[in-house]
Amino acid sequence: MLLKVLLFGLLWRIVGNPFLALLILLVILYFLDRRYVGLTPNLTKPFQLSRRAARLRADLHANPHNTSAKLELARNLIERKKYQEALPYLQDALPMMQDSADVHYEIGLCLLKTGDLAQGETYMLEAVNLNPRVKYGDAYLQLGEALAKQAPERAVRLLEQFRDVHSSSVEAYYRLGQLYQQLGRQDDAKRAFREALEIYRGLPRYSRRQQRRWAWLARLK
DSSP states (O other): OHHHHHHHHHHHHHHSOHHHHHHHHHHHHHHHHHHHTOOSOOTTHHHHHHHHHHHHHHHHHHOTTOHHHHHHHHHHHHHTTOHHHHHHHHHHHGGGOTTOHHHHHHHHHHHHHTTOHHHHHHHHHHHHHHOTTGGGGHHHHHHHHHHTTTOHHHHHHHHHHHHHHTOOOHHHHHHHHHHHHHTTOHHHHHHHHHHHHHHHHHSOHHHHHHHHHHHHHHHHO
C-alpha cells in the first residue's frame, strides 16, 4: 500500500495533475496484475471472442454442416456465459460426437445453467461414464453447485466423488471450497483452500501463471 502511495505521489509530481496520475497508476497496476497475478479480467478478451464468434457464424452460414465450427462457436458462447445460445450448436453436433465426454459435459453444463437440472444431470453423468476424469472432475462440481440448495446431501456425495478423482486443478479446489462454504461446511472449505495452495506450490513454473489467480483467491480465504 505504501508503495502505491509513493508511486502515486511520484506520478502526480511528474504529470502535475492528481487525476491523470491516478489514471496512470491504475493502468500500471492493471498491466502488472495481468502479467503476474491475473485477478483482474482481460478487458480485450470479450471483443476477441465476439469477433471470433462472428467469423464462425459466417462459416456456418456458408457450410451449415461444419461440426468443428459448431463446437468452437458453442465453446465460445459458453466462455461468454451465453449458455442458451450455445446449447443448439452442441445438440446439433452430438450425433457426430456420441463418444465425446466433453460434448456431453458441455450440453449438461448448458442445461444446468439454464435451469433444466434433470436433463443436465443426465448428460453430466453420461460424460462421467464416458470419461470419469472429464474436465478434471468439473462435472461433479457443476452438479454439486446445481444441487446444493435443493439436495445438499447429494451435493456432498458429488464432492466426495470429485475428491476421488483427485484433480490437480487449483481452480477446481478453490471452487470446491466455495461450494463447501455454501453448504455450511467451513472446516472442509478451509481444507479445500489449503489444498488449492498446496497444489499450486507443487506445479511447475510454466503452469503457475495460468493457475495463479485461483491461488491468490484461495489465499484470501
